[in-house]
Amino acid sequence: MSEKTLNPFEIAQQQVKGACDKLGVEDAVYEILKNPMRVMEVAIPVKMDDGSLKSFVGYRSQHNDAVGPFKGGVRFHQDVNRDEVKALSTWMTFKCGVVGVPYGGGKGGITVDPRDLSQGELQRLSRGYARAIAPIIGEKVDIPAPDVGTNGQVMSWFIDEYQKTTGEFAPGVFTGKPVDFYGSLARNEATGFGVAIMARDAAKKIGLSLNGATVAIQGFGNVGSFAAIYMVGMGAKVTAISDHTACIFDENGLDIDALIEYVKGNKQVQGFPGAQKELHRDELFGMDVDILMPCALENQITLKNVNDIKAKIVSEGANGPTTPEADKIMYDKGIIVVPDILANAGGVTVSYFEWVQNLMRYSWSFEEVQEKQEKLMVKSFDDIWTLMHEHNVDMRTAGYMMSIKRIATAMKYRGWY
Numbered sequence: 178m179s180e181k182t183l184n185p186f187e188i189a190q191q192q193v194k195g196a197c198d199k200l201g202v203e204d205a206v207y208e209i210l211k212n213p214m215r216v217m218e219v220a221i222p223v224k225m226d227d228g229s230l231k232s233f234v235g236y237r238s239q240h241n242d243a244v245g246p247f248k249g250g251v252r253f254h255q256d257v258n259r260d261e262v263k264a265l266s267t268w269m270t271f272k273c274g275v276v277g278v279p280y281g282g283g284k285g286g287i288t289v290d291p292r293d294l295s296q297g298e299l300q301r302l303s304r305g306y307a308r309a310i311a312p313i314i315g316e317k318v319d320i321p322a323p324d325v326g327t328n329g330q331v332m333s334w335f336i337d338e339y340q341k342t343t344g345e346f347a348p349g350v351f352t353g354k355p356v357d358f359y360g361s362l363a364r365n366e367a368t369g370f371g372v373a374i375m376a377r378d379a380a381k382k383i384g385l386s387l388n389g390a391t392v393a394i395q396g397f398g399n400v401g402s403f404a405a406i407y408m409v410g411m412g413a414k415v416t417a418i419s420d421h422t423a424c425i426f427d428e429n430g431l432d433i434d435a436l437i438e439y440v441k442g443n444k445q446v447q448g449f450p451g452a453q454k455e456l457h458r459d460e461l462f463g464m465d466v467d468i469l470m471p472c473a474l475e476n477q478i479t480l481k482n483v484n485d486i487k488a489k490i491v492s493e494g495a496n497g498p499t500t501p502e503a504d505k506i507m508y509d510k511g512i513i514v515v516p517d518i519l520a521n522a523g524g525v526t527v528s529y530f531e532w533v534q535n536l537m538r539y540s541w542s543f544e545e546v547q548e549k550q551e552k553l554m555v556k557s558f559d560d561i562w563t564l565m566h567e568h569n570v571d572m573r574t575a576g577y578m579m580s581i582k583r584i585a586t587a588m589k590y591r592g593w594y
């Protein structure tokens with residue numbers, strides 16, 4: 178048996194359709210939600226350091242803005258394509274609905290491996306992208322943020338170029354900015370922190386103590402590294418971590434601070450001197466751990482490896498890491514999967530707080546932001562947990578159902594159906 182599809186957009190549509198059917202909403206709701214409202218494709222010519230000119234392809238997909246402005250990150254990665262961006266924007270709509278932040282879904286990206294570019298080339302590419310999408314974004318229209326391969330520096334170039342292009346000083350048009358350049362305290366930590374607290378709450382539900390619990394994390398970028406830090410802070414041992422080079426292992430728990438320092442210099446986990454063992458990156462999924470956190474890319478838990486999983490809880494830091502077929506197998510086995518649209522919603526939640534602070538020209542303390550994030554995510558977790566039992570569905574379907582109700586209500590008031 179193999180997967181029906183690995184196309185992330187078809188998977189996103191399947192997930193939305195399943196939840197619409199379960200809820201029994203009018204057909205019009207899925208008809209509207211099955212496609213993004215707009216997808217822009219742009220060509221971005223960049224003068225390379227060697228004097229040549231290279232044209233890169235970029236996208237911005239705006240899925241649905243019934244609840245509020247489109248919101249979602251921008252990915253710089255060699256595998257970015259139109260359907261991936263459409264899927265990511267779809268997932269954003271339902272993620273915002275899950276935590277109840279007043280946004281719709283958007284997502285952007287450029288097909289490029291940023292590691293192949295110099296800082297100058299990266300800046301010119303980022304500015305070209307901001308100029309190209311400027312006509313369709315805005316502080317109250319569509320608010321991009323970081324995703325794989327982008328960060329606060331890229332957001333800062335976006336802001337500057339947007340201002341040059343439109344003449345408008347609008348720090349709230351992008352979130353995920355550096356803290357000393359209109360960013361919010363606790364945004365950098367937010368997604369990983371959320372992934373950790375959602376695992377903590379799932380553990381509570383099944384009576385799993387985090388003290389000494391073991392964790393495996395795929396991906397050690399923004400999301401994976403902060404998830405690791407917070408899990409250790411809660412008493413757990415992160416025994417395995419992978420990136421595209423390797424999976425490193427230590428039965429006593431990896432030293433996360435030392436690994437962060439190592440990765441800063443070496444750009445990879447392979448060769449970390451603090452590891453007991455080094456394995457192929459894909460061996461991470463079969464590790465004998467209590468909690469698994471996929472924090473890299475789509476389609477990582479599939480029919481190929483789902484039966485190797487020994488974890489009791491999967492907290493999805495990445496967007497779309499699990500195929501529907503693998504999802505069903507984990508549900509049947511009683512593995513709790515905290516779905517991406519809830520587990521990684523900390524990022525957009527604190528992006529919302531950043532935006533509110535920007536609009537008020539005011540800032541909150543780290544503790545205040547993190548407390549607000551935790552309160553919101555814990556409530557969403559509890560609501561979804563209740564809904565899951567009421568309808569006898571998995572957490573992902575329950576999350577979509579909760580979200581669809583909110584979005585369908587807004588669409589109804591607007592007279593869209």
Ligand SMILES: NC(=O)C1=CN([C@@H]2O[C@H](COP(=O)(O)OP(=O)(O)OC[C@H]3O[C@@H](n4cnc5c(N)ncnc54)[C@H](OP(=O)(O)O)[C@@H]3O)[C@@H](O)[C@H]2O)C=CC1
Binds near residue numbers: 368397400401458521
């Ligand atoms: N940043 C945010 O606020 C949010 C991010 N997300 C999602 O979380 C995921 C990670 O994002 P983020 O941490 O920001 O991205 P980063 O670019 O910071 O990190 C991505 C990580 O994934 C690793 N990776 C890539 N391919 C593989 C592979 N085949 N096996 C193992 N590891 C791999 C990368 O390793 P290497 O460096 O070796 O390539 C890197 O460590 C994405 O799905 C993103 O959409 C979701 C919500 C918010």
Ligand SMILES: O=C(O)CCC(=O)C(=O)O
Binds near residue numbers: 251320323525
């Ligand atoms: O911070 C944001 O606005 C969105 C982050 C993001 O891209 C995501 O949640 O996938």
